Amino acid sequence: MRLLLRNRDIPDLHRLSVYQANGGYEGLKKALAMKPAEVIDEVKASGLRGRGGAGFPAGVKWSFIPQEEPIKYVAVNADESETGTFKDREIMEGNPHQMLEGALICAWAIQATAVYIYLRGEFWDIGDLLDGCIAEAEKAGFAGENILGSGWSCPVYTHLGAGAYICGEESAMLSSLEGVLGQPRVRPPFPAQKGGGLYREATVVNNVETLTNVPWILTEGADAFRAIGTEQSAGTKVFCVSGHVPRPGNYELPLGTPFRELLVDHAGCDPDNIKAILPSGGSGPIVPGTDEVLDTPLSYEAMQGLGTILGSASIIVMDNSVDMTWVASKVTKFFTHESCGKCTPCREGTYWLDKVLDRILEGEGKPEDVQLIDNVAKNMAGTTLCALGDFAANPIIHTISNFPDDFNAHVQPKPEEEQPAARPARGGRRRRASA
Amino acid sequence: MSLHDPRYKARIAGHLAKYPDKRSAVMPLLYIAQEEYGWVSPRGIQEVAEICEMDPTQVKSIAGFYTMYSEREKGRYWLHVCTDLPCALNGADIFYRELREYLGVEDGGTSADGLFTVEHVMCLAACDKAPMLQCNFRYMESLDMEKMKAWIEERRAELEAAGQGQGS
Numbered sequence: 032m033r034l035l036l037r038n039r040d041i042p043d044l045h046r047l048s049v050y051q052a053n054g055g056y057e058g059l060k061k062a063l064a065m066k067p068a069e070v071i072d073e074v075k076a077s078g079l080r081g082r083g084g085a086g087f088p089a090g091v092k093w094s095f096i097p098q099e100e101p102i103k104y105v106a107v108n109a110d111e112s113e114t115g116t117f118k119d120r121e122i123m124e125g126n127p128h129q130m131l132e133g134a135l136i137c138a139w140a141i142q143a144t145a146v147y148i149y150l151r152g153e154f155w156d157i158g159d160l161l162d163g164c165i166a167e168a169e170k171a172g173f174a175g176e177n178i179l180g181s182g183w184s185c186p187v188y189t190h191l192g193a194g195a196y197i198c199g200e201e202s203a204m205l206s207s208l209e210g211v212l213g214q215p216r217v218r219p220p221f222p223a224q225k226g227g228g229l230y231r232e233a234t235v236v237n238n239v240e241t242l243t244n245v246p247w248i249l250t251e252g253a254d255a256f257r258a259i260g261t262e263q264s265a266g267t268k269v270f271c272v273s274g275h276v277p278r279p280g281n282y283e284l285p286l287g288t289p290f291r292e293l294l295v296d297h298a299g300c301d302p303d304n305i306k307a308i309l310p311s312g313g314s315g316p317i318v319p320g321t322d323e324v325l326d327t328p329l330s331y332e333a334m335q336g337l338g339t340i341l342g343s344a345s346i347i348v349m350d351n352s353v354d355m356t357w358v359a360s361k362v363t364k365f366f367t368h369e370s371c372g373k374c375t376p377c378r379e380g381t382y383w384l385d386k387v388l389d390r391i392l393e394g395e396g397k398p399e400d401v402q403l404i405d406n407v408a409k410n411m412a413g414t415t416l417c418a419l420g421d422f423a424a425n426p427i428i429h430t431i432s433n434f435p436d437d438f439n440a441h442v443q444p445k446p447e448e449e450q451p452a453a454r455p456a457r458g459g460r461r462r463r464a465s466a
Numbered sequence: 467m468s469l470h471d472p473r474y475k476a477r478i479a480g481h482l483a484k485y486p487d488k489r490s491a492v493m494p495l496l497y498i499a500q501e502e503y504g505w506v507s508p509r510g511i512q513e514v515a516e517i518c519e520m521d522p523t524q525v526k527s528i529a530g531f532y533t534m535y536s537e538r539e540k541g542r543y544w545l546h547v548c549t550d551l552p553c554a555l556n557g558a559d560i561f562y563r564e565l566r567e568y569l570g571v572e573d574g575g576t577s578a579d580g581l582f583t584v585e586h587v588m589c590l591a592a593c594d595k596a597p598m599l600q601c602n603f604r605y606m607e608s609l610d611m612e613k614m615k616a617w618i619e620e621r622r623a624e625l626e627a628a629g630q631g632q633g634s
């Protein structure tokens with residue numbers, strides 16, 4: 032069942048005429064016939080949760096916006112920079128109007144004065160595509176001045192980032208848009224509050240995928256949306272599957288679909304050759320590829336039960352050949368590079384974790400080094416201004432606790448004749464069906 | 467030529483019109499400066515600062531914060547090769563090493579003919595099409611060294627044919 036990747040079923044859905052012929056902008060029309068508060072209630076009732084990582088209920092977030100403020104914004108988070116995430120890209124390339132329509136419905140619900148779409152800088156072509164879609168939508172009366180004759184005006188703008196993962200963090204994103212350094216802000220005030228949003232005005236920040244659900248909720252109703260997925264995780268989700276996978280790609284499935292169905296039935300993995308899974312890119316705790324894990328439903332609540340997160344559902348699969356020390360190092364290099372440097376535990380911690388991991392991988396580590404990085408990581412968690420500090424601690428803490436042997440193999444003194452421990456990089460093999 | 471050239475007038479005005487505050491246009495204008503000068507040169511920084519009514523040191527710090535602004539001159543083709551985890555699980559580290567060997571450059575270096583600057587970058591949201599890279603911010607996906615060699619030689623031949631010889 033596809034609510035979001037409808038482009039897979041309908042050719043040329045990115046064109047306004049095709050989108051309209053397939054029910055496009057009916058959700059916006061319906062919303063404009065409702066009171067803003069009623070739209071918020073409908074989205075609340077749907078149980079839609081944020082798809083950008085944290086899973087916060089979208090309608091609840093919208094209801095925080097102070098209605099009486101004259102200036103309010105919607106900021107669409109299209110920064111999509113989490114390792115292993117490539118879903119917002121397909122949504123925007125294939126079904127851009129549905130995202131725009133969702134953003135405009137949100138804008139009506141909070142009576143916003145403008146929508147800004149913050150795209151990661153690499154999405155240069157998508158920016159051009161969206162600019163074209165916005166112009167078309169304006170001409171047709173769905174955006175810009177006096178939308179559908181309602182008297183309400185709301186221009187939509189795109190803004191390109193320039194290659195900084197941290198700008199996906201919502202407060203950093205707003206700073207980046209304002210033209211100051213893209214670093215996280217101290218909260219409160221939160222973006223939804225006066226003083227905390229874009230240009231200090233109350234702002235809803237939602238992920239691309241979150242907003243793309245909204246037109247469907249308006250046309251089909253909150254109950255129909257709730258009927259998909261699980262009690263606490265309504266709707267479908269686009270799962271990005273990458274790594275050691277015969278058929279990598281995006282899969283839109285109901286939330287609550289078991290790992291096994293996604294990875295084995297759809298993506299073609301061999302269940303006996305999955306050593307580990309990162310369910311939420313580099314940022315969430317890693318899990319081993321056991322039967323227990325494979326039988327877990329992909330829902331916010333069940334993933335929490337496993338000690339990890341659903342997050343942005345960028346699922347990276349690693350087979351039995353992979354050395355988890357190397358994985359920890361790869362992910363640590365990501366966070367070391369992407370730390371914005373504003374707070375000391377994150378800036379210094381990532382730097383040292385990276386150094387010590389390099390030493391371990393080069394075969395020069397001591398058994399105490401594993402304990403050392405575990406301690407450094409545990410001291411970072413919870414002490415930083417934004418969640419990146421926690422994200423950076425996860426790959427260390429959870430790879431060590433789940434795969435201690437992989438670390439020990441590098442640091443145990445070896446008998447003379449033995450070969451050095453497994454070499455790090457295992458690339459080189461391409462096992463994709465399409466390759 | 468400069469950012470004050472009439473050629474850029476409409477684009478710059480378009481960006482300024484998006485925001486309630488001129489300084490918000492600093493990022494799009496830095497891209498235009500990079501297009502004009504090939505990198506964000508001191509002159510480009512100065513001009514962006516004038517238009518956005520900012521201090522040049524602030525503009526410079528913003529340019530330095532992001533990987534897509536180059537603070538040095540680079541080759542005509544700027545290749546950002548993803549070596550992040552999902553790509554690396556599909557051979558990206560080896561691909562990147564072979565690419566550098568073929569061009570005879572280190573990470574971040576520019577080939578002797580001045581045409582290609584290569585850098586490794588983090589995930590580019592194309593993990594299902596590894597190995598991949600961006601060339602001047604356009605995606606090239608599902609690559610291998612055979613494809614890359616052919617592509618590189620095509621670029622070299624193109625330049626030869628245009629009679630421009632070496633350099634960019």
Ligand SMILES: Cc1cc2nc3c(=O)[nH]c(=O)nc-3n(C[C@H](O)[C@H](O)[C@H](O)COP(=O)(O)O)c2cc1C
Nearest residue numbers: 081082083108110111112199200201237238241418
């Ligand atoms: C370091 C960091 C990076 C993030 N990157 C992204 C991102 O690329 N895209 C995204 O939608 N949310 C990202 N988030 C989450 C946002 O801060 C925010 O929660 C989200 O945009 C809210 O939208 P949602 O409720 O619709 O998910 C990131 C958070 C952190 C801490």
Ligand code: SF4
Nearest residue numbers: 371373374377415417
């Ligand atoms: S935790 Fe890291 S990324 Fe977040 S504000 Fe601190 S230094 Fe920056």
Ligand code: FES
Nearest residue numbers: 548553590592593
């Ligand atoms: S890891 Fe290379 S594009 Fe995502």
